Amino acid sequence: MALTLVILTPSGETARLEAESIRLEACDNASGEGGGSFGIRKGHMPAVAALKENSLARAFTSGRETAAYRISAGFARVENDTVTVIAESAEKV
Numbered sequence: 001m002a003l004t005l006v007i008l009t010p011s012g013e014t015a016r017l018e019a020e021s022i023r024l025e026a027c028d029n030a031s032g033e034g035g036g037s038f039g040i041r042k043g044h045m046p047a048v049a050a051l052k053e054n055s056l057a058r059a060f061t062s063g064r065e066t067a068a069y070r071i072s073a074g075f076a077r078v079e080n081d082t083v084t085v086i087a088e089s090a091e092k093v
Contacts, residue, residue: 002019003083
């Protein structure tokens with residue numbers, strides 16, 4: 001596997017899994033509007049993004065979705081092939 005997805009909430013680590021790619025939904029402004037989805041693969045440049053409220057963090061392997069989590073509101077950090085999502089809450093879909 002190429003990437004690690006870690007989801008953190010106030011109650012601790014909600015998920016840690018391996019995937020070939022991860023798709024998140026970002027927002028553009030303080031109202032949570034705009035933005036769109038973006039994908040992350042091995043070697044992605046470091047990045048920080050505000051996530052859309054009630055969006056999905058989706059993990060894929062061999063082109064198939066292997067996990068999805070509903071994210072309340074939060075941020076994602078991409079660094080060293082690890083995607084860390086920090087959210088108020090996260091629920092497996």
